[in-house]
Amino acid sequence: MQHINHPPPGPLQRRGLLRAAGAAGLALAAGGASWAQGAGGWPAKPVNLVVPFPAGGGTDAFARPLAAQFAKSTGKTLVIDNRGGAGGTVGASFAAKAPADGYHLFMGGTHHVIAPSMYPRLDYDIEKDFVPLALLASVPQVLVVNPRNISASNFRQFLDFLKANPAKLNYASAGSGSSHHLAGELFKLQTGTFITHIPYRGAGPALQDLIAGNVDMLFDGLGSSAAHIKGGRIKALLVSGAKRNPAFPDVPCAAEVGLPDYTVSTWYGLWAPRGTPADVQARIVEEIRKLGQSDEVKTIWAGNGAEFGTLSQADFGKLVGNEVKRWAQVVKASGAKLE
Incomplete structure (x- = not known):
């Protein structure tokens, strides 16, 4: 292999190399700072x-x-x-x-x-x-009702009432197309019942109207209903899925009451x-x-x-x-x- 010997750089070349090296160092430093702000330093602001x-x-x-x-x-x-x-x-x-x-x-x-x-x-x-x-x-979906509107003491009584009184009750949701809405539609499909859907602009307003008695029931995520169930403002009749929820051990699960496929x-x-x-x-x-x-x-x-x-x-x-x-x-x- 042939080796080519380059002459040592002159003064002007040395200054150019130093400037290039300095620029490269600044670029590396900037890149490091950018990475630190982007990942390692995240979050650097709200x-x-x-x-x-x-x-x-x-x-x-x-x-x-x-x-x-x-x-x-x-x-x-x-x-x-x-x-x-x-x-x-x-x-x-x-x-x-x-x-x-x-x-x-x-x-x-x-x-x-x-x-x-x-x-x-x-x-x-x-x-x-x-x-x-x-x-x-x-969180499991939970069927909650206003106890002043619905006197049923358990889910089976409630279901019997629904079947005997189609379209008499309504259910709130967080809006058309929300999980609350589809949980209600799936429930109707699997139980052969009919309940009128009333959409709201979010679960918060729907829940407040349920507590006030302006609607009868709500298929809700347990997270937002939990405090109100514990406070007695609404009553839980059913949690979805194949097992009871540890936070509410007295509320039956869907599988227990003959709805094994209600796993919302x-x-x-x-x-x-x-x-x-x-x-x-x-x-x-x-x-x-x-x-x-x-x-x-x-x-x-x-x-x-x-x-x-x-x-x-x-x-x-x-x-x-x-x-x-x-x-x-x-x-x-x-x-x-x-x-």
């Missing part, structure tokens, strides 16, 4: 969290305690931005267009995997415009806009996992009858895709429509 329902609903029941723990853990504020409307799709549309910088996040859930089958003209795609980060909470659950997850850097995503997921292990979050989740998500980021993404397909089948079978 983080905005879009909650696509009015305050007081099921999403809020988990978002606000999470925000409190986030502030304790990071020293930064997690700003709750309630943007309700159209079964959670108004807030989702807004969040999908936010900067993909790790400082704009979205907390959605079951509603947002139902929406593609209910809203044919959505201007966002939950699977394409967002990056799934973490499953935050999973309400879950809440965290997304970021598509394009959020992978290292920033990893830092956010790491922080969420840490929050889920805190005693405060464990206590609040247990009190709401909820479990903190343990899925990996990839598995949460698979859950979202599977749920989109599952609820499309329920929408088709039930004939549910926007109202």
Whole structure:
């Protein structure tokens, strides 16, 4: 192999090399600083969290305690931005267009995997415009009634009344196309009953009207109803699924009363806009996992009858895709429509 000996650089060449080396060092330093701010230094400022329902609903029941723990853990504020409307799709549309910088996040859930089958003209795609980060909470659906409107002391009495009095009772929901709505439609399908659907702009307003006696019943995520059940303002007749909930051991589960396929659950997850850097995503997921292990979050989740998500980021993404397909089948079978 031939070796070529270059002459040593002259003074002008040495100054050029030094300037080039300095520029390269600054670029590396800037790159390091950028990475530190983007991932290792996240969060360097307040983080905005879009909650696509009015305050007081099921999403809020988990978002606000999470925000409190986030502030304790990071020293930064997690700003709750309630943007309700159209079964959670108004807030989702807004969040999908936010900067993909790790400082704009979205907390959605079951509603947002139902929406593609209910809203044919959505201007966002939950699977394409967002990056799934973490499953935050999973709670069973609970059938709650106003005890002043409905005198049944247990679920079987209630079901007998429903069958004998079609269309006499109504149920509230967080909006057409929400999980509350589809839980009601699935219940009607599996029990052969008819109940009039009354949509609201979020679970919070629906729950308040139930407590006031303006509506008869609600298929709700246990997280938002738990405190009101314990306070006696509403009565729980049934939890979905194959087992009773530890927070409410006296409330029968669906499988016990002859509804083994009524397995509706309400879950809440965290997304970021598509394009959020992978290292920033990893830092956010790491922080969420840490929050889920805190005693405060464990206590609040247990009190709401909820479990903190343990899925990996990839598995949460698979859950979202599977749920989109599952609820499309329920929408088709039930004939549910926007109202």
